Amino acid sequence: MARGKPIYEGKAKILYEGPEPGTLIQFFKDDATAFNNQKHAVLEGKGVLNNRISEFVMQELERVGVPTHFIRRLNMREQLIRHVEIIPLEVVVRNVAAGSIAKRLGISEGDALPRSIVEFYYKDDALGDPLVAEDHITAFNWASPQEIDDMMAYALRVNDFLSGLFAAVGIRLIDFKLEFGRQYEGDMMRVILADEISPDSCRLWDVQTKESMDKDRFRKDLGGVVEGYREVARRLGIIRDDT
Numbered sequence: 001m002a003r004g005k006p007i008y009e010g011k012a013k014i015l016y017e018g019p020e021p022g023t024l025i026q027f028f029k030d031d032a033t034a035f036n037n038q039k040h041a042v043l044e045g046k047g048v049l050n051n052r053i054s055e056f057v058m059q060e061l062e063r064v065g066v067p068t069h070f071i072r073r074l075n076m077r078e079q080l081i082r083h084v085e086i087i088p089l090e091v092v093v094r095n096v097a098a099g100s101i102a103k104r105l106g107i108s109e110g111d112a113l114p115r116s117i118v119e120f121y122y123k124d125d126a127l128g129d130p131l132v133a134e135d136h137i138t139a140f141n142w143a144s145p146q147e148i149d150d151m152m153a154y155a156l157r158v159n160d161f162l163s164g165l166f167a168a169v170g171i172r173l174i175d176f177k178l179e180f181g182r183q184y185e186g187d188m189m190r191v192i193l194a195d196e197i198s199p200d201s202c203r204l205w206d207v208q209t210k211e212s213m214d215k216d217r218f219r220k221d222l223g224g225v226v227e228g229y230r231e232v233a234r235r236l237g238i239i240r241d242d243t
Protein backbone atom coordinates (compact mmCIF):
# COMPACT_ATOMS: atom_id res chain seq x y z
CA MET A 1 0.00 0.00 0.00
CA ALA A 2 1.40 3.38 -0.99
CA ARG A 3 2.04 5.50 2.04
CA GLY A 4 1.82 9.27 1.97
CA LYS A 5 4.05 11.92 3.45
CA PRO A 6 5.61 11.40 6.88
CA ILE A 7 3.66 13.51 9.36
CA TYR A 8 5.40 12.65 12.64
CA GLU A 9 8.60 10.88 13.64
CA GLY A 10 8.89 9.59 17.20
CA LYS A 11 11.65 7.68 18.93
CA ALA A 12 10.52 4.22 17.83
CA LYS A 13 7.85 4.90 15.18
CA ILE A 14 7.04 7.04 12.16
CA LEU A 15 3.51 8.05 11.16
CA TYR A 16 2.69 8.55 7.48
CA GLU A 17 -0.44 9.83 5.80
CA GLY A 18 -2.75 6.89 5.12
CA PRO A 19 -4.48 5.80 1.93
CA GLU A 20 -7.89 7.16 2.95
CA PRO A 21 -8.95 10.21 4.96
CA GLY A 22 -8.97 9.44 8.66
CA THR A 23 -6.22 6.82 8.37
CA LEU A 24 -2.48 6.80 9.00
CA ILE A 25 0.27 4.26 8.52
CA GLN A 26 2.32 3.49 11.62
CA PHE A 27 5.88 2.29 10.86
CA PHE A 28 7.87 0.50 13.60
CA LYS A 29 11.59 1.34 13.67
CA ASP A 30 14.35 -0.72 15.28
CA ASP A 31 15.49 2.28 17.34
CA ALA A 32 15.43 2.01 21.11
CA THR A 33 15.77 5.00 23.41
CA ALA A 34 15.70 5.33 27.17
CA PHE A 35 16.14 7.94 29.88
CA ASN A 36 14.50 10.61 27.75
CA ASN A 37 16.73 10.01 24.73
CA GLN A 38 20.06 9.94 26.58
CA LYS A 39 20.56 6.31 25.59
CA HIS A 40 20.03 5.13 22.04
CA ALA A 41 20.62 1.95 20.06
CA VAL A 42 19.36 0.19 16.98
CA LEU A 43 18.13 -3.30 17.86
CA GLU A 44 17.73 -5.30 14.71
CA GLY A 45 14.31 -6.93 14.45
CA LYS A 46 12.68 -5.06 17.36
CA GLY A 47 10.31 -3.10 15.08
CA VAL A 48 9.07 -6.25 13.38
CA LEU A 49 8.32 -7.90 16.73
CA ASN A 50 6.60 -4.84 18.19
CA ASN A 51 4.44 -4.49 15.07
CA ARG A 52 3.29 -8.11 15.49
CA ILE A 53 2.86 -7.99 19.27
CA SER A 54 0.94 -4.70 19.18
CA GLU A 55 -1.29 -6.03 16.38
CA PHE A 56 -2.10 -9.13 18.44
CA VAL A 57 -2.78 -7.25 21.67
CA MET A 58 -4.92 -4.52 20.05
CA GLN A 59 -7.01 -7.14 18.22
CA GLU A 60 -7.58 -9.08 21.44
CA LEU A 61 -8.57 -5.85 23.23
CA GLU A 62 -11.09 -4.92 20.49
CA ARG A 63 -12.62 -8.33 21.05
CA VAL A 64 -13.27 -7.51 24.72
CA GLY A 65 -14.74 -4.10 23.95
CA VAL A 66 -11.78 -1.72 24.16
CA PRO A 67 -11.85 0.52 21.07
CA THR A 68 -8.40 1.00 19.49
CA HIS A 69 -6.85 2.84 16.57
CA PHE A 70 -5.67 -0.43 15.00
CA ILE A 71 -7.25 -1.33 11.63
CA ARG A 72 -4.93 -3.96 10.14
CA ARG A 73 -1.30 -4.91 9.73
CA LEU A 74 0.03 -4.10 6.29
CA ASN A 75 3.44 -5.78 6.32
CA MET A 76 6.37 -6.63 8.60
CA ARG A 77 6.82 -3.08 9.86
CA GLU A 78 3.64 -1.18 9.08
CA GLN A 79 0.06 -1.09 10.27
CA LEU A 80 -2.94 0.89 9.13
CA ILE A 81 -4.43 2.91 11.98
CA ARG A 82 -7.20 5.44 12.60
CA HIS A 83 -6.06 9.05 12.70
CA VAL A 84 -6.68 10.43 16.18
CA GLU A 85 -5.86 13.59 18.06
CA ILE A 86 -3.46 12.32 20.71
CA ILE A 87 -4.36 13.29 24.28
CA PRO A 88 -1.04 14.59 25.71
CA LEU A 89 -0.94 12.11 28.59
CA GLU A 90 0.75 8.81 29.28
CA VAL A 91 -1.49 6.56 31.34
CA VAL A 92 0.54 4.09 33.39
CA VAL A 93 -1.02 1.12 35.20
CA ARG A 94 1.04 -0.66 37.84
CA ASN A 95 0.51 -3.99 39.58
CA VAL A 96 3.98 -4.52 41.05
CA ALA A 97 6.52 -1.89 42.14
CA ALA A 98 9.26 -1.27 39.56
CA GLY A 99 10.92 1.62 37.79
CA SER A 100 9.95 5.15 38.75
CA ILE A 101 7.37 4.30 41.47
CA ALA A 102 9.89 2.10 43.29
CA LYS A 103 12.38 4.98 43.26
CA ARG A 104 9.89 7.78 44.02
CA LEU A 105 8.15 6.06 46.94
CA GLY A 106 11.02 3.92 48.22
CA ILE A 107 9.38 0.57 47.53
CA SER A 108 11.45 -2.52 46.69
CA GLU A 109 11.29 -3.61 43.06
CA GLY A 110 9.10 -6.68 42.82
CA ASP A 111 6.82 -5.87 45.78
CA ALA A 112 3.18 -6.33 44.85
CA LEU A 113 1.21 -3.08 45.19
CA PRO A 114 -1.84 -3.13 47.52
CA ARG A 115 -4.01 -2.69 44.41
CA SER A 116 -3.52 -1.69 40.79
CA ILE A 117 -2.54 1.97 40.55
CA VAL A 118 -3.25 4.26 37.59
CA GLU A 119 -1.00 7.29 37.06
CA PHE A 120 -0.99 10.13 34.51
CA TYR A 121 2.15 11.70 33.09
CA TYR A 122 2.14 14.85 30.95
CA LYS A 123 3.72 14.08 27.57
CA ASP A 124 6.52 16.61 27.23
CA ASP A 125 10.05 15.49 26.36
CA ALA A 126 11.61 18.79 27.47
CA LEU A 127 10.10 18.34 30.94
CA GLY A 128 10.83 14.59 31.08
CA ASP A 129 7.12 13.60 31.11
CA PRO A 130 6.25 14.72 34.68
CA LEU A 131 3.73 12.88 36.86
CA VAL A 132 0.54 14.96 37.09
CA ALA A 133 -2.69 14.87 39.08
CA GLU A 134 -6.22 14.90 37.67
CA ASP A 135 -6.55 18.52 38.80
CA HIS A 136 -3.63 19.54 36.56
CA ILE A 137 -5.20 17.70 33.66
CA THR A 138 -8.54 19.47 33.93
CA ALA A 139 -7.09 22.86 34.94
CA PHE A 140 -4.78 22.94 31.90
CA ASN A 141 -7.48 21.40 29.72
CA TRP A 142 -5.38 18.45 28.57
CA ALA A 143 -8.46 16.22 28.94
CA SER A 144 -12.02 16.63 30.24
CA PRO A 145 -13.31 14.90 33.40
CA GLN A 146 -15.31 12.53 31.15
CA GLU A 147 -12.18 11.70 29.14
CA ILE A 148 -10.26 11.03 32.37
CA ASP A 149 -13.04 8.65 33.47
CA ASP A 150 -12.98 6.90 30.08
CA MET A 151 -9.18 6.53 30.12
CA MET A 152 -9.24 5.18 33.71
CA ALA A 153 -11.96 2.66 32.89
CA TYR A 154 -10.24 1.48 29.72
CA ALA A 155 -6.85 1.33 31.45
CA LEU A 156 -8.23 -0.94 34.19
CA ARG A 157 -10.03 -3.12 31.65
CA VAL A 158 -6.81 -3.44 29.62
CA ASN A 159 -4.96 -4.33 32.83
CA ASP A 160 -7.45 -7.06 33.80
CA PHE A 161 -7.47 -8.56 30.35
CA LEU A 162 -3.73 -8.39 29.68
CA SER A 163 -2.79 -9.64 33.15
CA GLY A 164 -4.75 -12.81 32.37
CA LEU A 165 -3.48 -13.12 28.82
CA PHE A 166 0.15 -12.93 29.95
CA ALA A 167 -0.35 -15.05 33.09
CA ALA A 168 -1.61 -17.86 30.86
CA VAL A 169 1.81 -17.98 29.17
CA GLY A 170 3.91 -17.65 32.32
CA ILE A 171 4.44 -13.88 32.18
CA ARG A 172 3.63 -11.40 34.95
CA LEU A 173 2.37 -7.99 33.81
CA ILE A 174 4.24 -5.66 36.16
CA ASP A 175 3.19 -2.33 34.60
CA PHE A 176 2.51 -0.70 31.25
CA LYS A 177 1.89 2.62 29.55
CA LEU A 178 -1.08 3.51 27.35
CA GLU A 179 -1.83 6.49 25.15
CA PHE A 180 -5.29 7.55 24.07
CA GLY A 181 -6.60 9.71 21.25
CA ARG A 182 -9.79 11.46 20.20
CA GLN A 183 -11.45 10.07 17.12
CA TYR A 184 -13.87 12.43 15.38
CA GLU A 185 -16.63 11.02 13.18
CA GLY A 186 -19.14 13.62 12.06
CA ASP A 187 -20.51 15.21 15.24
CA MET A 188 -19.29 12.29 17.34
CA MET A 189 -16.09 12.18 19.33
CA ARG A 190 -14.83 9.16 21.25
CA VAL A 191 -11.69 8.27 23.16
CA ILE A 192 -9.84 5.24 21.77
CA LEU A 193 -6.61 3.45 22.58
CA ALA A 194 -3.71 4.61 20.39
CA ASP A 195 0.07 4.19 19.99
CA GLU A 196 1.33 0.64 20.68
CA ILE A 197 1.32 -2.04 23.36
CA SER A 198 4.59 -3.94 23.20
CA PRO A 199 7.59 -4.88 25.36
CA ASP A 200 8.76 -1.28 24.73
CA SER A 201 5.82 0.00 26.79
CA CYS A 202 5.26 -2.83 29.32
CA ARG A 203 7.26 -4.53 32.04
CA LEU A 204 6.92 -8.27 31.58
CA TRP A 205 8.61 -10.70 33.95
CA ASP A 206 8.92 -14.44 33.61
CA VAL A 207 6.72 -15.83 36.41
CA GLN A 208 9.29 -18.45 37.44
CA THR A 209 12.64 -16.66 37.09
CA LYS A 210 11.39 -13.02 37.41
CA GLU A 211 13.62 -12.20 34.43
CA SER A 212 12.65 -9.11 32.40
CA MET A 213 11.42 -9.76 28.87
CA ASP A 214 10.97 -6.09 28.01
CA LYS A 215 12.75 -2.77 27.50
CA ASP A 216 14.36 -2.95 30.96
CA ARG A 217 16.82 -5.36 29.30
CA PHE A 218 17.95 -2.35 27.27
CA ARG A 219 17.66 0.24 30.08
CA LYS A 220 19.72 -1.93 32.45
CA ASP A 221 22.21 -3.25 29.86
CA LEU A 222 21.16 -6.84 30.49
CA GLY A 223 21.64 -7.90 26.85
CA GLY A 224 19.33 -10.18 24.88
CA VAL A 225 16.76 -7.43 24.33
CA VAL A 226 15.35 -8.66 21.02
CA GLU A 227 15.54 -12.25 22.32
CA GLY A 228 13.29 -11.24 25.23
CA TYR A 229 10.75 -9.63 22.88
CA ARG A 230 10.89 -12.71 20.62
CA GLU A 231 10.17 -14.97 23.60
CA VAL A 232 7.09 -12.87 24.45
CA ALA A 233 5.86 -13.21 20.84
CA ARG A 234 6.62 -16.94 20.85
CA ARG A 235 4.72 -17.58 24.09
CA LEU A 236 1.71 -15.61 22.84
CA GLY A 237 1.71 -17.86 19.77
CA ILE A 238 2.39 -14.94 17.41
CA ILE A 239 5.54 -16.49 15.99
CA ARG A 240 6.50 -20.15 15.72
CA ASP A 241 8.78 -21.98 18.15
CA ASP A 242 11.65 -22.18 15.69
CA THR A 243 11.52 -18.52 14.57
Ligand code: C5P
Nearest residue numbers: 098099100101175176177200201202203
Ligand atom coordinates in the same frame (compact mmCIF):
# COMPACT_ATOMS: atom_id res chain seq x y z
O1 C5P B 1 9.56 4.41 34.17
P1 C5P B 1 8.26 3.99 34.79
O2 C5P B 1 8.42 3.03 35.90
O3 C5P B 1 7.40 5.18 35.17
O4 C5P B 1 7.45 3.23 33.62
C1 C5P B 1 6.22 2.60 33.87
C2 C5P B 1 5.81 1.81 32.62
O5 C5P B 1 5.51 2.69 31.55
C3 C5P B 1 6.90 0.88 32.10
O6 C5P B 1 6.30 -0.31 31.60
C4 C5P B 1 7.54 1.66 30.97
O7 C5P B 1 8.06 0.80 29.98
C5 C5P B 1 6.35 2.45 30.45
N1 C5P B 1 6.74 3.75 29.90
C6 C5P B 1 6.71 3.99 28.53
N2 C5P B 1 7.06 5.21 28.01
C7 C5P B 1 7.42 6.21 28.83
C8 C5P B 1 7.46 6.01 30.23
C9 C5P B 1 7.12 4.78 30.73
O8 C5P B 1 6.35 3.09 27.76
N3 C5P B 1 7.73 7.40 28.29
